[in-house]
Amino acid sequence: MRALHILTVAFATGLAACNRGESREEAEARYREEAAAAQQAIEAQVQRFVQHVNAGHADSVAMLYTENANLMPPGLPTVTGRAAIHAFFADTSGGGPFTLTLTPVEIIARGPIAIERGTYTAQIGPVTDAGKYLVHWHHVQGEWLMADDIWNSDQGGEM
Amino acid sequence: MRALHILTVAFATGLAACNRGESREEAEARYREEAAAAQQAIEAQVQRFVQHVNAGHADSVAMLYTENANLMPPGLPTVTGRAAIHAFFADTSGGGPFTLTLTPVEIIARGPIAIERGTYTAQIGPVTDAGKYLVHWHHVQGEWLMADDIWNSDQGGEM
Numbered sequence: 001m002r003a004l005h006i007l008t009v010a011f012a013t014g015l016a017a018c019n020r021g022e023s024r025e026e027a028e029a030r031y032r033e034e035a036a037a038a039q040q041a042i043e044a045q046v047q048r049f050v051q052h053v054n055a056g057h058a059d060s061v062a063m064l065y066t067e068n069a070n071l072m073p074p075g076l077p078t079v080t081g082r083a084a085i086h087a088f089f090a091d092t093s094g095g096g097p098f099t100l101t102l103t104p105v106e107i108i109a110r111g112p113i114a115i116e117r118g119t120y121t122a123q124i125g126p127v128t129d130a131g132k133y134l135v136h137w138h139h140v141q142g143e144w145l146m147a148d149d150i151w152n153s154d155q156g157g158e159m
Numbered sequence: 160m161r162a163l164h165i166l167t168v169a170f171a172t173g174l175a176a177c178n179r180g181e182s183r184e185e186a187e188a189r190y191r192e193e194a195a196a197a198q199q200a201i202e203a204q205v206q207r208f209v210q211h212v213n214a215g216h217a218d219s220v221a222m223l224y225t226e227n228a229n230l231m232p233p234g235l236p237t238v239t240g241r242a243a244i245h246a247f248f249a250d251t252s253g254g255g256p257f258t259l260t261l262t263p264v265e266i267i268a269r270g271p272i273a274i275e276r277g278t279y280t281a282q283i284g285p286v287t288d289a290g291k292y293l294v295h296w297h298h299v300q301g302e303w304l305m306a307d308d309i310w311n312s313d314q315g316g317e318m
């Protein structure tokens with residue numbers, strides 16, 4: 001019995017030596033679970049973003065971007081950093097009635113990075129614009145935030 | 160000696176039971192190595208893309224996109240799939256002298272996905288355009304290909 005016990009301890013020590021590692025299959029299963037969780041969390045963030053933009057709450061909108069995020073609007077140079085992004089949305093919300101809708105089409109996540117592709121409509125007074133966007137999300141301290149955000153219109157002819 | 164041998168075998172069997180798993184530290188080191196390799200491979204693909212676009216080789220350009228890729232040009236709806244992307248670039252190259260430059264600014268990779276942010280200039284006859292882009296790269300059968308590609312101009316006023 002004692003010899004068996006020593007063998008068991010040796011076996012268990014060997015197991016422990018792998019430092020709670022995971023097999024390829026375990027890792028793949030974890031990736032799938034993480035990706036599903038990320039997708040759900042990002043969809044919720046997209047809803048918050050739309051609500052805050054349409055309410056003209058530039059403060060709350062800016063908090064959905066990372067500290068050093070890049071906002072890439074058509075017709076303007078890249079807007080970098082949360083403060084500059086805040087100013088961009090404060091300007092936009094000052095321009096009168098504005099209604100944004102976003103439709104995420106695909107969200108792909110792996111570890112702390114995710115990519116969201118979708119379509120948008122924007123009603124600005126009597127004018128409606130429609131187009132597409134791509135967002136790079138980053139998982140920062142338990143929260144999914146936008147690190148890069150770019151969009152363009154389907155209308156107006158090619159540049 | 161024999162008892163020691165049995166203990167060693169038991170320990171090794173325990174180690175093997177973790178299914179060649181890796182620790183969190185080993186995984187992090189691997190992520191860094193993979194990301195560095197991805198960055199280098201993607202930079203090389205970007206160079207190939209620019210050469211093929213400027214040479215008007217729509218066939219070779221299309222092969223740098225995944226089978227179901229989304230090309231998102233300003234002023235046009237999303238162009239989906241390699242055949243449609245081929246047609247887009249065949250049209251573009253038929254429009255006369257065209258010189259594209261791309262400057263990757265940041266490439267972030269994790270596992271089979273990567274995000275590239277950069278700037279471009281495009282000389283179309285006497286007109287020069289400058290802007291920014293975001294590309295979602297995907298690692299498919301040993302090769303990095305574009306899965307989503309979007310850009311817009313810095314010029315022309317905000318939409």
